[in-house]
Amino acid sequence: xxxxxxxxxxxxxxxxxxxxxxxxxxxxxxxxxxxxxxxxxxxxxxxxxxxxxxxxxxxxxxxxxxxxxxxxxxxxxxxxxxxxxxxxxxxxxxxxxxxxxxxxxxxxxxxxxxxxxxxxxxxxxxxxxxxxxxxxxxxxxxxx
Numbered sequence: 378x379x380x381x382x383x384x385x386x387x388x389x390x391x392x393x394x395x396x397x398x399x400x401x402x403x404x405x406x407x408x409x410x411x412x413x414x415x416x417x418x419x420x421x422x423x424x425x426x427x428x429x430x431x432x433x434x435x436x437x438x439x440x441x442x443x444x445x446x447x448x449x450x451x452x453x454x455x456x457x458x459x460x461x462x463x464x465x466x467x468x469x470x471x472x473x474x475x476x477x478x479x480x481x482x483x484x485x486x487x488x489x490x491x492x493x494x495x496x497x498x499x500x501x502x503x504x505x506x507x508x509x510x511x512x513x514x515x516x517x518x519x520x521x
Contacts, residue, residue, distance in 0.1 A: 378409065380406075380416055383402075383406050383409075384406070384419070384420075384423065386402060387399050387402045387403055387406070387420075387423055388423075390402055391426075391427055391431050391432060394432070396427055396431075396432035396433055399427045399432070400424055400427055400428070403420045403421070403423050403424040403427065404420075404424065406420035406423075407420045407421060407424075414450060414451075414452065415452060415454070415457075418446050418449070418450040418457055419457060421442060421445070421446055422442075422443070422446055422457060422460065422461060422464075424442065425438075425439045425442035425443050425446075425461075425464065426439070426464065428442065429464070429467075429468050429471075430464070430467055430468060430471050434471070434475070436468040436469070436471060436472040437472075439464070439468050440465050440468050440469075443461040443462075443464050443465045443468070444461075444465070446458075446461045447461050447462070477505070480501075480505060484498075484502065
């Protein structure tokens with residue numbers, strides 16, 4: 378079995394935005410892998426990538442899959458373990474950025490009907506800005 382070719386085919390499906398087909402393709406690789414844990418779990422990791430940041434953007438589902446790999450896959454090669462940890466971090470980052478963008482979009486359309494609502498929303502915006510300023514300061518200090 379030419380596993381590299383099968384993985385390249387899956388990557389091609391993703392690059393063409395055929396996410397449903399890519400998911401089915403990686404499931405097929407997992408079935409064909411049989412007892413070969415390395416191939417099975419790498420296919421599962423690619424499936425998680427498609428479910429997560431590469432396609433469907435279901436970050437919680439992707440994190441669950443990465444965590445499953447971390448918990449179950451045992452091999453001397455730790456690169457899959459490390460990639461899953463990195464991709465969990467990426468999922469949280471991508472999800473956080475999308476949520477921040479959603480908050481900013483809501484700021485433009487929310488209807489504030491009284492002073493209490495305005496104060497509440499100002500506190501939310503202040504909390505957002507404080508977070509951004511803290512992170513900007515950390516980045517700035519890191520560059521000095």
